[in-house]
Amino acid sequence: GQQLNQSPQSMFIQEGEDVSMNCTSSSIFNTWLWYKQDPGEGPVLLIALYKAGELTSNGRLTAQFGITRKDSFLNISASIPSDVGIYFCAGTDSWGKLQFGAGTQVVVTP
């Protein structure tokens, strides 16, 4: 079963606000990835993290690989309507498999 605990489950925010979500794991991951999925589409990679403590930005997105290698967060600054979607964290375990979090539904209102 899933080892990742992703929170929050959903967020309703106003345009311009910042968004923050995180994932924790019961075990160590070698890689942390953040994907976004739009309805009826496959996940699209947003940010990939490879080293403990790594902080990486991609435009308005910022993500960090936790020092303990058991957690990661994703921040979205100054949200816009097209940020709507489901965000998934994923970690690569020691067998090379990708474990997914349950997802965070983001809704942005004008």
Next chain:
Amino acid sequence: GAVVSQHPSWVICKSGTSVKIECRSLDFQATTMFWYRQFPKQSLMLMATSNEGSKATYEQGVEKDKFLINHASLTLSTLTVTSAHPEDSSFYICSAREFRVGSKNIQYFGAGTRLSVL
């Protein structure tokens, strides 16, 4: 770069028929492809791992005779849902991992296939 094409995007079939879904890596070679299933409002569930030229590895609880996987080349894997029934209706998504020394072991996903079995 790193584009994965999945076809068809949507299929409706009668109960008892078989459906084939294709997954292609368009601009890179993928020794390993993955097949996931996703139920509404849920996360992705790994069904099987497909390695080029060898038999797929199925996750616990996934029937290998029901979900046939073929990975005949470094750019193509297929999933065939045999004798489909309404409970097989779901969103199926493939992903591909690039084969290259120094590659980052990232999975890139197709756009998914919505299967509806009547």
